[in-house]
Each structure stands twice: as structure tokens, then as C-alpha cells.
Amino acid sequence: MPKRTDIHSILIIGSGPIVIGQACEFDYSGTQACRVLREEGYRVILVNSNPATIMTDPDFADATYVEPITWEVVARIIERERPDAVLPTMGGQTGLNTAMALFERGIIGVPGTPEMIGANAEAIATAEDREKFKQAMIEIGLAVPSSGTAHTMDEARAVVAQIGLPCIIRPAYILGGRGTGIASTLDEFEKVASNGLQASPISEILIEKSIAGWKEYELEVMRDRADNCVIICSIENVDPMGVHTGDSITVAPAQTLSDVEYQQMRDAAFACIRRVGVETGGSNVQFAVNPLTGEQVVIEMNPRVSRSSALASKATGFPIAKMAAKLAVGYTLDEIPNDITKMTPASFEPSIDYVVTKVPRWAFEKLPGTTGVLGTQMQSVGEVMAIGRTFPESLQKALRSLEQGRFGLGCDPAEQQLAAIDDDTLLATASVATPDRIQQVGELLRRGLGIDRVHDATRIDPWFLDQMSLIHEEREVLAATGPTAMDTRAWRRAKRLGFSDAQLAHLWQVDELTVRAAREAAGVIPTYKTVDTCAAEFDASTPYHYSTYEDEDEVRPSDRPRVIILGSGPNRIGQGIEFDYCCVHASFSLRDAGYETVMVNCNPETVSTDYDTSDRLYFEPLTREDVLNVIAAEQRASGGVAPKVIVSLGGQTPLKLAGLLPVDLIAGTSPASIDLAEDREKWNALCNELQIPQPPGGTATDLEQALQIVDRIGFPVLVRPSYVLGGRAMQIVHDRNHLARAMAELAGFGSLGREGGLSAERPVLIDRFLEDATEVDVDAIRDHTGDVLIGGVMEHVEEAGVHSGDSACAIPPQTLPSWVVEVIEAYVRSIAGALDVRGLINVQFAVSGTTVYVIEANPRASRTVPFVAKATGVPLAKVATRVMLGATLTELRAEGLLRTPSEHGHVAIKEAVLPFSRFPEVDTALGPEMRSTGEVMGIDSTFGKAFFKAELAAGTVLPSTGTVFLSLADGDKPAGIVVAKRLRQLGLGIAATQGTAAYLARFGQAVDLMVGKVSEGAELTAVDLIADGKVVFVINTPQGRGGRTDGEQIRKAANSHHVSSVTTVEAALAAVQGMAEQAGREIAVRSLQEYHAR
């Protein structure tokens, strides 16, 4: 069946900001969908509030709406654009939920409205409503865990009485397992069930008999409108049932299923997708298998592309989202060629001849109060994938890809941390799933506790444990052999088990480069194999490679000038999709300019690891060894010509490697300049020379030095380690005790231990903290002639002290006098010149009174580059990449790539999105350590309207009616007068704590309701008001120091009861301005193409 000609325009709903459970995999899928549908000649309309995505580049859709993804706003877009169809399956749970809300209101999916393609409302409801799904599965004869649904606690108690404990509680219509949990006792049940009811937008939970410990599998299914079904990939979880699949180490393909069992599962997956009624596209079906009996049960089904489908696409080379988009417009699988072989059709099931391992990465260290215990609710913020010919090889590659200081499965300095723990304690520790469990299991196996004991404790399948044991057994052999007695066979055996040179260097106590040299002398270098969907059965031209140690290398020679772009590795707080955006843009612009582009990255969620993005993709860890290997392979393939390497677009990951690579290969700003900006002493000297004021400060490697600095500059001070991103471990310190604590945490194996600890090369930076200063961020580009382009000047909403990644900011600046902006721009030009920048530079300033202080400069891509590009219409990353390879800004202007910014007439606000709803135990007050996982953009004609949109997009509803609760720190109270006055003018009620209320009353702003302190056991407290739904919005600012008693409880209560809150007075002022400007008006929507039309 050919594509449909009865539809002409299609609305794609994106997934919005990066949050836990919904990350850049949906940028990958959405970008593919946009591209494919435009290629097919459809008019594509996109809505996504996330400016850091590649899909929201104006080039990818005909009309790109960076607007909040709520049904109301999307309805406005539909009204304006009148699409023929809506594709809801590309935007994760957000896409589905928004589509369902629109359907329920008769806006889509009913006659006379846009048609829902991919999955219709009935199918979505069947898959998403747990009870409906369960009934559907029973109806077609598939087994499901015994269960019941409940809408109230009474119903829940009745269900559990019937099915027994332990049980698992899953709320309906949620993403990433939010609100899900396991209960083993009735007490736990009460807690988990009530959390679950709260988490579900429809107050519905499924209570299911626990099958924790069973083996867990996923199948990625595709179906076309002719009812052809294929399985793209099977995935087996190393962590058994009980750990959310997003938090599990997973392996593709399934390893421990016989074909009979696999085919049974395949049949069940087809029956499932047919019964649910997903007419076209990809779905993911999860199964559990009883390891003792082989009994199979269906767990759940996602009627859309997912994190797993992104992983499956990268694992097999079969682009699920791209195919799903084509199927949605009517093609059948046999009409679409296999992208990789070109010769065979897409109606097949990929066969692979390697093993793929995915390992998640968590951010518990940034979220004090969390336990770090994994469960049925997803908590990881990113993941890595590694490809090897065997499981041990891919596992070790994945573990070193994580960038958490590990060189593989043990055999590295960090394994020392477990040395002091006795066997029984370690076994007990490993029986609880945590981020560290895999290394604990490795250590237990190394100690010889035996596979059976470790299996009993962890329920990890013995096959995986045995494969891991091979690593440790080889390690003993390697230790006994020693570096000088290694022959070719021995090297090859070690490398085939995934040992890194760094592991061997640690084992033999020699330098890593010594190991490398000895290995190369023995003739053992990696071979690059190809991911080709067919296990080499057919010729494949797609150059998607991974390294392994075999006989034959498959990189094809060519003689075009080549550029290697180093990606940003796993998503983490502080380094996420923004950097992938920059890397992808680099690849696009260099391809356009005639270069051969080579991407190296290990993050399966991203667009950068789409084999279509660059001329060649190496799915490899970003370590010195692996990157040097890629450089060598590229040099071989080009007949000896060395490639250029881009290190400044992928965040800290490639930047840290810059110094370890041959300096003449680095494109753009030199490593010496990067170091000049990063090395505190040199940087201070530079600022002195340029006569640019800095807050006073110094560097310290121990407490004594730190105290000397504060004696000189006084408290409060900002304390932070060097060479980290996202304000990792950054603190504002007000006294000597706190300073001692902060230094201890940074030293040795404190909380930062895994990131390297302290040394003369990695000192702590201590600066005077400027209170009440306005923070400003600038992104600029300088070319080799010295010409500088100011990309964007961003004024932060929150004051200096809140990490820039967690604070909202505006383009253009809203309160800065124009002369201050001019001074800032002059400083940027001067610094960029002094650092001899060739490409991007980001400079941060604090404006206090009439002084502009420079805080830091980073000659690399910053987190805000995509936001600036979306706000101004200038493709900064593309321009910068060309500049790095020698083009001048003048040339790029002439070429048409560099356009004049369109920043007048609208205001763009970037707002951070924080993960607190998943971590009720964490204080939501913002601080110098970054904790946001993603961002949104609000764009409109005024600051207030843009801020209102940004908040709405971030999930904070600024109310128009109801009562707002106010509790302010002393220093914030004067501004509180204004906040209260505005709220009053808008007709909102005000509740406040005694102190705040008394203060406000003194200035003529009496409150409606006064509450007592939680800590004093008052009868009516803010927590009560929040829990009872009496307030619609909370404004609570923490005291400068400590102050973590009442305020913290109030903020936590607001968080766990889903009452929106702000924790700074600046945000409160912006919020009331937003409320005032938006009051009584409908939200207006406008596409980026319209904003940037010229």
C-alpha cells in the first residue's frame, strides 16, 4: 500500500523538557519522524517546549512551535494550523497524554477533526489503562501477574487482601514508573499505595502480585497497516524483575532463552500489539519469565516509540522511529528499503553478530537525602551503550563509558573502596540493587564466592555471572603473566574480554601509554566491525562501527578531509542534550561544507549516534584509549592523513580528553587556551592584565589554604572543584565549620572521590560570593581574524548563587542598563581575544551595583547555545564549527550561514526543569549545585507572557484564582511586599507564616490566613494547608544559612502534593508579573519560523 495522499499536514507532539524517564531518545525519534515526513512531502507542524532539541531547529519542520505542551496550547496550535493528522507516538508519555486529553475534548480523533495516526485513542487507552490492558491480555489467552485496580485506599486494601504480599503498585498514566513501588509489609503497602494514587493523574493504581526476581525481557515490535508484524530486537535485563527497566543493565539480544521460549514470546508480542490495536508503528512489550518453570507473563506495553526502541534502533541499525513514521502514513514494511543494506526490504527481523550492553547512569550524589536504592520507579538520568563481540567485552566497554572513574569491571583504583568490606556484608549489600551493584557483584565473583551464592543474593542469571567470572579469571592470568611476557595470543585474549589499557596499567602498575605501546608492538590493535542489521549476510554500506579484537577491519578508505567530533557521553545533570545538539550541528555544517564527518559517542538516546547524522559513526567509549584508536583507524583509512578532532562541543567529556590527544589535531581553540581559562592562577593573572574585575578569591588543596583565603576575602564564599560541569559539589559557605565540611567532602574519597578528589592539578576554587548580584551569561564566537560575534546576552532571573543551569534567564536582558550590556560585550571581546579563541566562548558575569565582575570564561560550547539559537534564529553551533576549521565570520555571512539575529520584538525565557517530583525526600530549594535535568523555552511579546509560558512548559502553573502561600527569608521580605500587592490586585488570596504575615501587614498587605510553625507543633501549619489542597501556589525562600527546618518541610510538602512552588524571591516577582500580564488572556502561539522570518 503506498503512502496516503488524503492527508497533507501532520502535527507531531514532542516530549518537552528532559526529565527522568523521558530524555533525548524522543528528540532522536521525533527528529527522524520530522525528517521522514517532510521528505515524503507532508507539511510538518511540531510542538515542543524544549529548545535544546535538534527537532526544534526551524529546518526540521514547516512550523515549529516552541510552546508549552498542554492540551490547551496544542489546541490553539491546531486551531491555527488545521493539520489533517496528529502523530502522538513520537513524544513519549507526554505525546500520548496530550493527545488523549485532546481526544477526550473532541479536538482530535473524532470526525471533522485531525485524525490520530500511529495509534488511535482506543489503542492508547487499552495500553495505558492498566486494568483494561490486563483484561485485554487475559482475553487473548496471555498470562499476566494476578492483580487488581484501586482508586481509593479502601479499594486498595481490598485488593491486597486478595492477592497477598509482596506486591507491586503501579499508577496509571505515568511515565518512567513515577509513583511505582513494591510493598512487602502492610505498612509499606499503605505508603506506596497512597503515593501511587497521588502520582496517577486519574487516581488509579494497579496492585500486582510481585514477581521480583524473575527474568525480565523486552521485545520491540513493529506493525504496518497490512498487519505485517516483525520483532526488531529482543532485550534481556541483567537486573531481574523489581528494578525498573530504565534503571537496569540490559543486554541485546536475549541471551538465556531457548528458541522455543523466544518464539512463544514473539507470538505473544504480536498477539498483544494486535489486541491493543496499534495499527502502525513500533511498540515495546515487556515480559517476565519464571527462571524455575519458564512461565511467561506479560508485564506492560508501550504503544509508541520509547527509550527501549531508541536503544533497539542503535543496537540493531534498524531505525524504528523513522520506519514508524513511514508506516503511520500508510507504507507497508515491504515497500520500504532497509536503510543499511539498501538492497533488501525493511520487512525483516534484524540479526546481529555482537552483544550490546546498556548501563544507566544516576545522579544520587546531587540529591542529598536519596537512598540510592533502585526499584520500580526510574531514577537514572542517562545511559551508555557499548557494543562488543561478547558480553564481557561489551560490559567492560559500557562500564568505562560511564565516566565515573571506572576503567571496566574492577581492576582499577576505585575497586579499593570495596576492599575493606567482608564477604558476607558485601553479599548482603549486593542483594539490594543500587548503582554500585555491578561492581560489587564483580568483586564477589573475584573473591571466589561462587556463581551460585551470588545468584542467590542478586537473582542475576548464572550465565551473566559466569561471563563476568571470565573477566576475573583472565585478570589472574594477566597478573601472573606480567607485561613483558605477553604474546599476541595473550593480548588478544585480554582485549577480547574488554580489558582496557588503563585496567592493565593498573594491574601491572605501569603507565597506560606503556601498555599501549607494548600491545601495539605485539601487533594487537582493534578492528572495527560494522552494525549492518543482517549479521554480514548482505553487503552493507552504512558506516556504523564498533571496535573489537578480531582478524578483519571494515572501515572503508576515502581521501576527503575528515573531522572527528567527540560527543558528550551519557546524559547527566549538567551535561545533556544541549551538547548533543552542538555536536550534531557541527556534523551537519561540516558535511554541508564538504568535510567527511566522524562521530564518536556512547549515548544510545541521542541524535548524534544516529548512523545518518555523520559520514561515519563509532559507537565507542570516550576514553583516551578508545579515542586514540579511532583517530588511528581514521588515519589508516585516509592513507595516513591525520584527521582534525573537535573537543569543544560535547561538554566536559571531550574537553577532559583534549590534553591527552595530539595537540596539533585539535580543531579550534587550543588546549593551552582552554587550560588558561580553567587554571585559576593563570586566569586571575589574565583578568588583572585585562583590568576586568573578578570577585576576590583563590585556590586551595587543603583546609589550611582554604582558611587563609577566607581570612583574606571574608565570608560568604563560593566553593567549587575545578574541571567539573553543572556546579558539581558547588556550595555557598558562610562560616568556618561549613568550610571544613565542604573541604572534607571534596578531598580523597569523599562524595567527589569517584570524580578524582583533590590535587595540585585539581584544586578547589574559593571565591567571594556576591550577594544580591545579577548573573549574566554570554555566548560568543571569535574567528581567527579576531572578529567576535556576540551570540546572546542572557540575564538570569535568579540571583547569582543559584546555579546558572537551574536558573531562568531572558534574552534580551530585561533590567540591565544598556551601558552595562555594552561593558559586558566589550569584556567578552577582550577575553576572547586574550584567549585567542577560535570558536565558541561562554563568559559568566555578576553585576553588583555598577560593577561588572567576570566569574568565569569557558572557551567551548555552553549549555545555552541551543537556547540562544532558538531565541535569535542564528545557528551558533554551525557557525562556530566552521570557524573552528578556519572560516571567518565575514565569509560565513557571505555564505548565508551567519544571519543577523532577530532578537527584537520578542522575549525568550529559558526555564530549568527539576527532578524533585521523583525524589520527595529532597529539598527543592535552589542552590549553587545544578540539579535540573532539562529546560524549556517560553517565547512571547513581553517578559511576563514569556515567563508565564516558560513556567507552564516546565510544569509550574501560575494561578489566576485561589490562595497563594508566602513564607520569605528576612532579606526577601521587602520584595514580598510587592509580590503580595500584585497577588491582591489579581484577586488571589494570601496565606503566610506569622513572621511574613506580620511584616507584610506592617506595609499594608494584610494576609487572609496565618499559619504556625511546623517545628513548633502549631495547630495549623503550611504543610496542612498544602496537604488539604487549600493553597494553589507556594512561594518559599530559604534563609541564607541553615534554615532547613520549616522551610524545607513546606517545600517538600508542596513537592509531594504537586503544588507548584518557587524558592527565590526573584522568581516570585517574575511569577506575579507573568500572572498579571497573562491574566484574562488566552495564550497566543507563534512558530519560530514566524519569529525569525526576515
Add this chain to the structure above:
Amino acid sequence: MIRPAALVLADGSVFEGELLGAEPADGIASGEVVFNTVLSGYQEVITDPSYAGQIITFTYPHIGNYGVNASDFESRRPFCRGVVVRDLARRHSNQRAVASLDAMLAHYGISGIGGIDTRRLTRLLRDTGAMPGAFGTASESALRAAAAAEPGTDGIDLVAEVTTATAYTVGAGERLVVAYDFGLKHSILRDLADLGRVEVVPASTTAAEVLARRPDGVFLSNGPGDPAEVGYAVEAIRGLLGEVPVFGICLGHQLLSRAIGGETFKLPFGHHGGNHPVRHEATGRIEITSQNHNFCVDPASIAGRAEVTHLNLNDMTVEGLRVAGVPAFSVQYHPEAGPGPHDAKYLFAMFAELMGGPRHADAHPADLIAPERGVA
């Protein structure tokens, strides 16, 4: 204890690895080297009689992960000449397992070689076609000589090697299916037994002997090697067509086409995997199929005598046909799975339907006839 070994192909290519399974006589195992791309189902593949005379390379690197069990045998013993893997599991894990693959290979005297760059080998075989080869612990020169001396599977009657010596009966019921054993897989036998009583007969059984059993249908099984070498079976099939409904799979399909005057030819590298798309021409539906064959029916040679009902979408070769005028059909692929997808199980129901109704061409299930889609 590692036993270093090598695999040498007829073209002189050498692959280093280590010996697995049984110790081969004189340290050399030889045969025609082929590959299979299935991700699971190694036990079924190794015990499939169609692999008689062949050395099977598994493209998936981990083999043996779930051990072997009593119910996944496809025949009474393996007939292949050897197994090539990247990595043989040391410890298997699965509740169905009763032994390790290594133990099974040793038990049946099958040798294997592990640690091989099977992707390099597969790429080579893909470009040159199945090739004679030899592996073992013998010297490289001895292996080279053995590889050169190995005849491959062309022009050899391997069916005689694998077929049952005497007839036997499986299942019960009113309906009687006589199944020719050219190398019959147990999975097929199980599917046939679902239809009624199955009398399995040796490959050399004549048409008269079969008809004397008064069958409701005759099944032509899969099997190894070159269909041109099984002339006696072709003769027997000619005697059956029109007398009784006939259904053939794989080698049975090739023999059926030869019986109506068709030609078979050797594919450059055969189809060996569980993921080949086959289009059922009557419905346009795609079946993902299990495949294991080197020879193929030339569509031009059957034009007018049979209709092509199924096509392989990878290379557009013939995957199924229906004989004109008589109740007989066949497929090149393996609807019985074992290993592989269950997408084509309907063919057995179709056979049952053919046996149940009046025995002339009009009784063909409608969707087997596809005049509007034409013949390739």
C-alpha cells in the same frame, strides 16, 4: 584445557581458534562451510539433517548459552560435520537444559572450533558462496590438503545418508499422511501428527508402495544436498501427483518442482537464517521465515506448470509454488520453525484442508491461487 586449532578453507584462508566438542579423527574435520544467522535455536540447527555434509558457522557470537534439552532435537542425531563459533558458553543457564552444548557435541562425535572471527568468515562465504573447508588440531598443511580434497555437497546423494532405514508410524487418527523422510525434521513430524496419523517412509519408497498405504496426503520432507541427485524420489513424486494431495517443504519443494519438469540451481550463498521476509503473493502478507537451503527453483522452468505463490523479498527467489491442475503445493522455507518464527504455520492447516476435501485443483484454498499477482 585449550586445544589450539585452525580452520582452513578451500581458497586457502586460515582462521585461528580452539577445538571444541569431540576430537576429530586424525585431528581433522571437513565439510562444506556454511553460515546461519539465527540468534537462538542452535540445537535445532545442529540436529537438522539438512546440514549433512556441512560445517555450520553461527554468526551470533555466543552459542550454548541455554544448553541443550531433550525436546529440541530435530532428528535422532546431528548429521553436520562440524560447528564454528566465536564463543561457546562455559556455563549454560536455562530451566529446560539437561546438558551443555559442548557435552552434546562430544557425545555425538561432532567437533567444533571456537574463538573464530565468524564475521570475517561469514563475509567471505557471503562473497564466494559455501566453500569446502577443514578444521582441527592437525597441521595447517594437513588441513589445507583436507580442505582441497573435500568435495562439498554438489553432486552427492546425502539423502541416503540421513533417511530412515525402515518405515514407522507417529500419531493417531482417521486421516493418514505418508511422509517421505529425506531428512525429516521432528518439528515437521509434530506438525503433521497434529493432522492425523503419520507413516514415515524411507526416501527410496516408490509411488506404488505409498499409494498402497491409501494415504489422504503425502508429505515431502526437507533434507540435505543437491536435489538433482535424488532422481528416484522425483520419479516417485511423478507417480503421486494427481493421485493424492502433496505438500513439500525445502528439499521436498525442490523435488516437487523437478517432478513437474522444473530446474533447480545452486544459490551463491544460500539462505540460512531465521529472519527472511517471504511475501505470500495471494494476500501480500509478509512472513518472517526460517530458511536453510543452498538450492533453489528456477521460476522460468516451471512457468505454465506451476504458480509461484511465495517470493523471498531479499533476492526475489521462489519460496513457494502450487502445481497447476493437481492438488500439490510446496514451500522452500520452514513453516514448522524449529528454530524460527511461527508465521507460516497456516500451511499445515492448508494441507489438512486439501486432504479433507475433493481431490482436484478447485479445492485449493483460495489464497494459494494468485492470478492477479502473476508469476515471477
